[in-house]
Amino acid sequence: ETGVTQSPTHLIKTRGQQVTLRCSSQSGHNTVSWYQQALGQGPQFIFQYYREEENGRGNFPPRFSGLQFPNYSSELNVNALELDDSALYLCASRLAGTYNEQFFGPGTRLTVL
């Protein structure tokens, strides 16, 4: 177990809707990142948060946004869902400024119909 949890496990939405995915990081981990993994592909970096501010972003549009809270939890919000947003969404946490490994959660499987 990595100590990183995500909810919900699975989610079904329809095109155009909005979704919020949640992640609870390991205690003390002040950075969190989110990844999107389409079926059969490796995870793709969405963005990262450090001390509640976004400080790095991959090639994803602004309708992907996030929040990080002082209690080591975070959210990924996706607006105006598209069919291609169907994927496994992973969060990962670590202690910033170290070479330590990132700890990944089990992911949320999002299906957009």
Added chain:
Amino acid sequence: DAKTTQPTSMDCAEGRAANLPCNHSTISGNEYVYWYRQIHSQGPQYIIHGLKNNETNEMASLIITEDRKSSTLILPHATLRDTAVYYCIVRVGAAGNKLTFGGGTRVLVKP
């Protein structure tokens, strides 16, 4: 971050060593080699990382060539539970969280 090249898939016999190659010919001097694996339906799991010296931990060994353009992950005694996709990633060690995953190597450990 430098790109990596890995074989798409490989089989390994249970109890034997599994040697997973990775090519990273454009690696920079300050970039580390990280290995993660992803067992079906789970999040990626960190295995090991190194800069230029060989590294060993309870899970695996990492052998990096002297010119650092390639590396090999060694699982010394593969078990059925080692069946997974293995990702070789090159990145600057402490700079942010971004991991650039390629396609990885799908390893199937057979009895």
